[in-house]
Amino acid sequence: MHIFYHPQKSSVNDVVTLDKEESQHCLKVLRHKKSDQVYFTNGMGERYLCRIVGDQPGAAQLEVLSIESFTRPFHIHIAIAPTKQPDRIEWFLEKVCELGVDEITFLECEHSVRTKLKLERAEKITISALKQSKNFIKAKLNGLVKLDELIQTSQEGRQNFVAIANQPIENYLIAKVKKHTSYLILIGPEGDFSAAEIDQAISRGFLPVSLGESVLRTETAGIVACHLLHVANQIPTP
Incomplete structure (x- = not known):
């Protein structure tokens, strides 16, 4: 499953909007559509399973379904x-x-x-x-x-x-x-x-x-x- 980058913490049921570059990669390059499931990470130790709920060009919207956290012990x-x-x-x-x-x-x-x-x-x-x-x-x-x-x-x-x-x-x-x-x-x-x-x-x-x-x-x-x-x-x- 494809993973995108969105630099903020989110909660389950939040709807986040990817930036223009990530949105274009999601919708135009990879041809994802509404209801597709994808991941994004905030780069702060969390990965989010999401469903695409908005497919406006340059502003893909993702609804957070679940969150996976990761910590490195060093x-x-x-x-x-x-x-x-x-x-x-x-x-x-x-x-x-x-x-x-x-x-x-x-x-x-x-x-x-x-x-x-x-x-x-x-x-x-x-x-x-x-x-x-x-x-x-x-x-x-x-x-x-x-x-x-x-x-x-x-x-x-x-x-x-x-x-x-x-x-x-x-x-x-x-x-x-x-x-x-x-x-x-x-x-x-x-x-x-x-x-x-x-x-x-x-x-x-x-x-x-x-x-x-x-x-x-x-x-x-x-x-x-x-x-x-x-x-x-x-x-x-x-």
């Missing part, structure tokens, strides 16, 4: 330096949103090669990936933040990691993860973080971790980090 925040080529960071966005990520912050570092981002396009990519993967939680996107500002923030109970190349195997990320908590992992630009940035992060309590033996591109490192955090939380406790 929170993933990836802070990553944007790549020089926009398509590579867009590929990263798509894939981590398919895997499941809660928050993404774009970093400005000493070795950064991009200082401007099109957040509107990034939002569209996250929504598309949310629907395609049938996830219930949409990633929160934050614009460019200086690394030294981000690492000053603290959150009780959160594990903080900084991914660094050429780390010993005992620092493999999956071995350092505590299950069912919040995580912030820093992913540097091509050429990695500077030595001063690494020292600063470690001095603020960030654990240096490895993502494996290979030297990864920035966007690949972000995807691998997201996947490893999921795997670490799915491994049965001995």
Whole structure:
């Protein structure tokens, strides 16, 4: 069954109106009609089973029949330096949103090669990936933040990691993860973080971790980090 996006909480029997783009996809592209049943998610952990009750062009109306809620027992925040080529960071966005990520912050570092981002396009990519993967939680996107500002923030109970190349195997990320908590992992630009940035992060309590033996591109490192955090939380406790 097809799923659409509507960013608000609703109750059973509510009638919601999809925006123009979602309505066109529902009525014109997929050719849904009145009385058809579809889903929408609000990206806040809820999926709604609905019946189409209005099929005006650009304003599809859905009546909520039932609600399914979802909570993830851990929170993933990836802070990553944007790549020089926009398509590579867009590929990263798509894939981590398919895997499941809660928050993404774009970093400005000493070795950064991009200082401007099109957040509107990034939002569209996250929504598309949310629907395609049938996830219930949409990633929160934050614009460019200086690394030294981000690492000053603290959150009780959160594990903080900084991914660094050429780390010993005992620092493999999956071995350092505590299950069912919040995580912030820093992913540097091509050429990695500077030595001063690494020292600063470690001095603020960030654990240096490895993502494996290979030297990864920035966007690949972000995807691998997201996947490893999921795997670490799915491994049965001995």
